[in-house]
Amino acid sequence: MIDKTYQPGDVEARIYETWEAAGAFRAGRPERAEAEPFSVVIPPPNVTGSLHMGHALNNTLQDILCRFERMRGKDVLWQPGTDHAGIATQMVVERQMQERQEPGRRDIGREKFLEKVWAWKAESGGTIINQLKRLGASCDWSRERFTMDEGLSRAVLKVFVQLYRDGLIYKDKRLVNWDPKLLTAISDLEVQQVECSGSLKWSRDGEEQPDPAALSQALTKTLARNPNGHLYYFDYPLAGVDYDPADPATFITVATTRPETMLGDTAVAVHPENERLGHLIGRAAVLPLVGRRIPIIGDDYADPEKGTGAVKITPAHDFNDFDVGKRHDLPQISILDIEGKLALSQNEAFLDGVATSDDLYETVALHGIDRFEARRTIVERMAAKGLLRKIEPTTHTVPYGDRSNVVIEPFLTDQWYVDAKTLAEGAMAAVRDGRTTFIPKNWEKTYFEWMENIQPWCISRQLWWGHQIPAWYGPDGRVFVAESEDEAVAEALAYYVTKETLTSEEAEAIARDAGRRAAFLTRDEDVLDTWFSSGLWPFSTLGWPDEAPELARFYPTSVLVTGFDIIFFWVARMMMLGLYFQKDVPFRDVYIHALVRDEKGAKMSKSKGNVIDPLALIEQYSADALRFTLAAMAAQGRDVKLATSRVEGYRNFGTKLWNAARFAEMNGCVTVPGFDPASVKETLNKWIAHEAQRASREITDAIVAYRFNDAANAAYRFVWNIYCDWYLELAKPVLMGPDSEAKAETQAMVAWARDEIVKLLHPFMPFITEELWRVTAEGAEPRESLLVLAQWPAHEGLDNEAAESEIGWVIDLVTEIRSVRAEMNVPPATLMPLALVRPSDAARERAARWTDVIKRLARVSEIESANAAPAGAVQLLVRGEEVSLPLKGVIDLAAEGARLDKEIGKADADIKRIDAKLGNADFVARAPEEVIEEQRERREEAVERRAKLVAALERLKGAA
């Protein structure tokens, strides 16, 4: 007995266990050894994260593809796993330590800290996996991987060493995006540009706010809230002359949004062709507050239109200035420490060549203050010295760290880089020649755009949680890159022996002694960017660098399903690294889905508080309802704006399906083993076979084309509007009637169609369908196999236009009668006689065959034929046949007259519109023949319809 109500909470957990126990998701099931492989790697979620709506969408779509292909008989591998998420995870653990008021990570040291992270991973790492299971994800969990697994770590080492040896990884000292809170370099992609503007206006020469005390107060107030955007104009006195604010020949004015960096200025640049300032090129200015002589140089970078036309150059704190500095061989003076505090005392570069002075002492005394505090102080001091000319509000963008949410500092450090430009060549070619295809196609443009302008990828992070860089430094600072410390030591010893820094005896002595070996080299402290290891995901998870049969069988993977937000972070890197190390693309297709947004279209974020928790929706409406909603809304190229009313609607859909199955059971509809739907005799059954085949085709085609919404809608329509609304209703008289042969066939067919439905719906709603499959028997026996492994409907030869035509007529007739009854306010209890007016033989036969159904569904008392339409009856046209409801006395004659008038009006409008088309010589001359023919037929039909309606109206008037 099927339960009266479906309880998703109970069923879902049980069903999932059944699948796992049966090994249903395992790749390489023996019976599929010869099957075509289908593989997908999951975008690995953060190991300590939890499921958000983006995951729900992403994994629902992958699961639909995997379940679909599994049912189509393929050997499916959905490779699951998690990412160690370097920065994110380390931050979480550090925050926990802080909350518990424990000593910081630097206090306890690397080893102890990593123990804590691993402990946290052990504690929380299962959460997201369990949540994926709640969603129904059919991953092969026996193959679950983690980016810091032993195997994946070996892949990382091998890749790093190989790329280093091939000259594609190198160490370089240049400006990086430095996060002063996390104390690490980050890549360009991890920097968010935030627009900010200011409000403070002040001018030394004007009236705006001349009082220095008031200025100081305003500055304090303004700079207290960051970000802000102000342009500060400073006079830099020229060397060799006495500064006179009234005499432009004694100074050069520069404008900056970052006053504190002036301490690191090493030049002022003007455009070589600047008419106003060009003559100053070659002279020098004296850097205020410091006393350093800095040259005035000519460089195209200085735009005469911007600022004052003269720009201060701070090579160590600005990306553009860095380039200018390189061109002019300027010193790079870093004046900040890693935390963004002024680093002035003991700063040799800063003090180099600067004569001691009171100014300098005062400035160096600022050592250790924060960069924003420094900004205020510098401005105040410049103002006090009369060198601040003015302050203007401005709007500009400020770089923020996407994790730490603090202002990022361009900072001069040694870091490891990947030569992305070289690797990008192959990755672009692979998409250009179609070895990998993006769906929707337009994302390829985004991909190319970025690839063409790709910058060196900074891969080192000053973190502890991650893959430590396999680089060791010798006593002279020389770097040795190798897959293990032993190899590095061996390499280093050999090197130093050849260089005659060591004798071979010394080298051998070191090599023999483990302690000395370990002390001989120092390992690089840094770890790799998380995306470095995720970039290897499509092959590292398949067993590389070992010889793994899975790699040969499942690489390249069939499709990658992911959001557009990580095309650069992840997709591009996998393309580059996959092509380099496997000589083939990592995936054939890349399906890019949209972001899930809230109802108003805003990106969901914790800070906005508009996050909808997928688990809460699963609790409330079932995983199936959530999945179906996401699939139905996943139209290509558009964001998914999630409304919970949709989830509720699809929960109702599940209930509808459940009840339809209960109905089938109550009427003794049981799956007949070996039943052939092509053999049925009843028109109704031929019709549902025809419709089921059509639905199956639509759904299959849509999934293959990644048109998930079309697939979901086709399934929805078939189940609700075809199977439930009509097939079951039309079958009721047969199921309750006396014809045992027809009844038996129909019972079998109801069960067959239900089974088809359950299969077609399974990729979308795996739980309820599997449960229905379980509770419905096959013949006298329970089902032998699970639905998850059942065969996808793929039948041919069930098309049946004759059945479509006949059942279509019945449906139209019933619908028309219902419509008229409602319009005429005929009470449901009133049964009406129905007359076919001069029916064709076909219509008469059909009416006879469907008498019971028509009577029941249209609430008709009897059906007869008439030579003429009776007076005062309602006239209907059903597929060209005239039908009347002779209900004089019941209907409102005036209302019927109005209805007929309206119908005639419609017919007139149709005729007029078609005539306009057919009357157009150009249309007749140029439109395709079938379009014209269609219009002619339609006109004929409309004219006939009009004539009948007019006649009916005449009769109505006669009756009145």
Add this chain to the structure above:
RNA sequence: GGGUGGUUAGCUCAGUUGGUUAGAGCGCCUGCUUUACACGCAGGAUGUCGGGGGUUCGAGUCCCUCACCACCCACCA
């Protein structure tokens, strides 16, 4: 500054290569204990397809333009 997408019913959204009278869900209105289902059944109303122009026999669909809304990339002294 460069780019992408969007603007269709009260709301959330479909509408593949131009071709019937533009659709769905939710909401709304009317009626219904019709023996699976009120998480239901039956019927109904609602659109200048953002504005303007163009191409075409024919435009929600293609082109131009304007407006507004998102988002991405780059950068500004």
